[in-house]
Amino acid sequence: MNRGIELTNINEDYIEDYIRSITPKNNDNLIRLEQYAAENRVPIIEPEVAQFMKVILRNNKPKNILEIGTAIGYSALIMAEYTDEHAKITTIERRDDMVNLAKNNIKDSSYSDKIRIIKGEAEEVLLTLNESYDFIFLDAAKGQYLEFFKHCSKHLASGGMIMSDNVLFKGMVATDNLVERRKKTIVKRLRSFLQYINNIDGYISCVIPIGDGVALTYKEDRL
Numbered sequence: 001m002n003r004g005i006e007l008t009n010i011n012e013d014y015i016e017d018y019i020r021s022i023t024p025k026n027n028d029n030l031i032r033l034e035q036y037a038a039e040n041r042v043p044i045i046e047p048e049v050a051q052f053m054k055v056i057l058r059n060n061k062p063k064n065i066l067e068i069g070t071a072i073g074y075s076a077l078i079m080a081e082y083t084d085e086h087a088k089i090t091t092i093e094r095r096d097d098m099v100n101l102a103k104n105n106i107k108d109s110s111y112s113d114k115i116r117i118i119k120g121e122a123e124e125v126l127l128t129l130n131e132s133y134d135f136i137f138l139d140a141a142k143g144q145y146l147e148f149f150k151h152c153s154k155h156l157a158s159g160g161m162i163m164s165d166n167v168l169f170k171g172m173v174a175t176d177n178l179v180e181r182r183k184k185t186i187v188k189r190l191r192s193f194l195q196y197i198n199n200i201d202g203y204i205s206c207v208i209p210i211g212d213g214v215a216l217t218y219k220e221d222r223l
């Protein structure tokens with residue numbers, strides 16, 4: 001079966017296939033983006049990660065969201081659909097082609113007022129932001145997660161949450177047996193990142209083995 005999405009070595013196929021078989025379909029615009037992503041190998045969030053995100057968003061009701069890594073705007077559109085009408089989403093992307101695709105995709109949706117794309121290197125753009133965000137979705141260059149997180153946590157409201165995607169990186173983060181030589185540095189950095197977010201004072205993190213691995217980090221109210 002052509003799954004349209006690369007195997008992740010995180011869950012057995014039968015588990016993933018089963019979960020996907022009971023997951024309702026997204027709206028037509030999102031389905032179109034899912035097809036585009038599969039055909040063009042754009043790494044959008046997997047269906048079970050999208051569902052998880054929807055539940056978190058409905059429960060947390062964030063008003064101001066920051067995303068690092070827009071790609072074609074798929075996850076930004078999911079976040080737009082599952083937040084209330086006054087919520088705002090700022091999303092950062094460094095590639096011109098992706099920014100253009102995302103702009104078109106967002107224009108074609110009913111959420112163009114909610115989403116703002118900033119083109120640039122996240123590490124530079126983050127320094128220019130001075131708002132506080134109550135939900136931050138980290139989904140860009142995996143080798144820089146720790147650096148991104150340190151910046152993002154300063155912009156995170158107390159009681160807010162950072163959700164980080166692809167933290168198990170096809171299972172490589174969990175075992176050296178899967179590590180491809182060229183990926184060694186990224187894997188090392190992701191391990192440092194997970195160590196950091198699991199031990200930083202004032203935050204609580206968990207790692208959830210769905211999709212390519214998702215981490216959730218909650219910032220305590222007292223901070």
Ligand code: SAH
Binds near residue numbers: 092095
């Ligand atoms: N969140 C999207 C997928 C993002 S894929 C979704 O699920 O629909 C990761 C994207 O992050 C890519 O488009 C890549 O160009 C962008 N990216 C990677 N590193 C970046 C950086 N340092 N600054 C800005 N964008 C970056």
Ligand code: MG
Binds near residue numbers: 139
């Ligand atoms: Mg991702």
